[in-house]
Amino acid sequence: MNRLELSLERQLVLLASVEVEEADRPHLTELLDATLDWSEILYQMTTHRTLNMLTYNLKKFGLFEPLEGELKRLLNLQWAAYRERNGSYAAKLAETLRAFAEKNVVLPVLKGNLLVNTVYPSLETRTFNDLDFLMQLEDVNAVTEALEGLGYIQGEYDAEAHEIKASSRKAKMVHQMTTHEIQEFIQLTDHPFAPVVEVDVNHDILWRGNCPYKVPTRELIARAVPIELYGERGYRLDHADNLIQLCCHLYKEAVLMVWISSLKDLKLYKFADLYMYIRKFSSEIDWDGFQDRVRHYGLEKVVYYNLHYLQLLFRDIVPEAVREAFRPDDLAYLDQYAIENETPSVWEYDFFTRLFDVNRILSVEEGTAEGFKRFQAVKSS
Incomplete structure (x- = not known):
C-alpha cells in the first residue's frame, strides 16, 4: 500500500x-x-x-x-495550551543548561527540546513530555548534583497522588544497568499545563541487553557542537550524529516490546522529526561523511529502516544514492518486532495498518507477550 x-x-x-x-x-x-x-x-x-x-x-x-466553529475553538485551545506548556519547559531547559555549565559538563540536548528550537516552525508545533540529554556515565555525580540542586528528585511520579516516590539506591543502579538512561529526575510544579517536569538523562542512544550495535557515547559528545538556547550555552550532536541518534531512537522504539506493549512504538512525530531535520539541514549535511560513520558503527540496517519508511510516508528527502547504499539484501527485518528475543516475531499487518490501528497490539504473538511480561516481572522484583 x-x-x-x-x-x-x-x-x-x-x-x-x-x-x-x-x-x-x-x-x-x-x-x-x-x-x-x-x-x-x-x-x-x-x-x-x-x-x-x-x-x-x-x-x-x-x-x-x-x-466548523467548535473545531476551530478546540484547535486554538490546544495551540494555546502548548504555547504555555512548552514555554514553561523552555524556562526549565535554560535553568538546566545553566546548572550543567556551572558543573562544567557537556550534555547535548536531544530530541524534542532541540528540534522545537531548530527545525520546527514555532514553539507550539512540537510536543514533548520531558527534557532529554546525553551524558557520559563518568559525569553522573556532577549531573546528579546539578539537578538535585535545582530541586529534582530521582524517582517515579504518582499522578493520582501528585507526588514523587523517590527511588532507592539499588533501584537507581538497576535502572542504570538495564536501560539506556539513569533513573529519571522529576520536579513538581504549580503550572496548570506542566504539573510535573521530567529530565531524562541518557547514557546510550541504543538499548541494553542483546543489542548488537554500539555507538560510544564518549565519541558522540566529543563531536558535540555548541548552541545557544534561550540565552544559555548548550550543546547538540553534529548533523551526522543527530541523524544517527534519531534513527536509533525511532528504530529501537518501533521494534522493542517495552514500547510496543504501551502502543508507543509507531508514532508519526518520530518520522516527522527526522524529515524536518533533514529538510532544514540538507545543505549542511555531509552525506558521504554520514555514510562513512553509519558503516563504521555497523548501523546500516537501523538507518535503512528509517529511510525506507520515511520515503513511504513523505516525499523524497534523502538522496536516493544514500538510501540505497544502506539497503540490505534481505528486507524481511522491516516487518519484525520483539528483536530482543532470540527469534524475532513478524507483524501480520502491513506498515500503514500498524501505524494507524491500535488493534495491532492484538496481533502480538502470545509467546512473545508472555515472555515480555515475565521479563518485566523479574526486572521489577
Missing part, C-alpha cells in the same frame, strides 16, 4: 504532520474540500502528537477559518 491508497483522512494526517510545502498546497486544499471524518483526524493527530502541526499548516495557507 502507498500513501495515496489511504483514506482521505489518513492522507491529511500524513501530509499535515510536517510543515506543508507550497508544492503540496493544492493537495492540502483538495483534501479539506472533501467530506472528512474529523473524529478520525483528531484522534490520529492527537495520538501521533501532530495536531498542532495541522493547525499551523491550515493557518499558514489560510485554510483555518472555513472550519
Whole structure:
C-alpha cells in the first residue's frame, strides 16, 4: 500500500504532520474540500502528537477559518495550551543548561527540546513530555548534583497522588544497568499545563541487553557542537550524529516490546522529526561523511529502516544514492518486532495498518507477550 491508497483522512494526517510545502498546497486544499471524518483526524493527530502541526499548516495557507466553529475553538485551545506548556519547559531547559555549565559538563540536548528550537516552525508545533540529554556515565555525580540542586528528585511520579516516590539506591543502579538512561529526575510544579517536569538523562542512544550495535557515547559528545538556547550555552550532536541518534531512537522504539506493549512504538512525530531535520539541514549535511560513520558503527540496517519508511510516508528527502547504499539484501527485518528475543516475531499487518490501528497490539504473538511480561516481572522484583 502507498500513501495515496489511504483514506482521505489518513492522507491529511500524513501530509499535515510536517510543515506543508507550497508544492503540496493544492493537495492540502483538495483534501479539506472533501467530506472528512474529523473524529478520525483528531484522534490520529492527537495520538501521533501532530495536531498542532495541522493547525499551523491550515493557518499558514489560510485554510483555518472555513472550519466548523467548535473545531476551530478546540484547535486554538490546544495551540494555546502548548504555547504555555512548552514555554514553561523552555524556562526549565535554560535553568538546566545553566546548572550543567556551572558543573562544567557537556550534555547535548536531544530530541524534542532541540528540534522545537531548530527545525520546527514555532514553539507550539512540537510536543514533548520531558527534557532529554546525553551524558557520559563518568559525569553522573556532577549531573546528579546539578539537578538535585535545582530541586529534582530521582524517582517515579504518582499522578493520582501528585507526588514523587523517590527511588532507592539499588533501584537507581538497576535502572542504570538495564536501560539506556539513569533513573529519571522529576520536579513538581504549580503550572496548570506542566504539573510535573521530567529530565531524562541518557547514557546510550541504543538499548541494553542483546543489542548488537554500539555507538560510544564518549565519541558522540566529543563531536558535540555548541548552541545557544534561550540565552544559555548548550550543546547538540553534529548533523551526522543527530541523524544517527534519531534513527536509533525511532528504530529501537518501533521494534522493542517495552514500547510496543504501551502502543508507543509507531508514532508519526518520530518520522516527522527526522524529515524536518533533514529538510532544514540538507545543505549542511555531509552525506558521504554520514555514510562513512553509519558503516563504521555497523548501523546500516537501523538507518535503512528509517529511510525506507520515511520515503513511504513523505516525499523524497534523502538522496536516493544514500538510501540505497544502506539497503540490505534481505528486507524481511522491516516487518519484525520483539528483536530482543532470540527469534524475532513478524507483524501480520502491513506498515500503514500498524501505524494507524491500535488493534495491532492484538496481533502480538502470545509467546512473545508472555515472555515480555515475565521479563518485566523479574526486572521489577
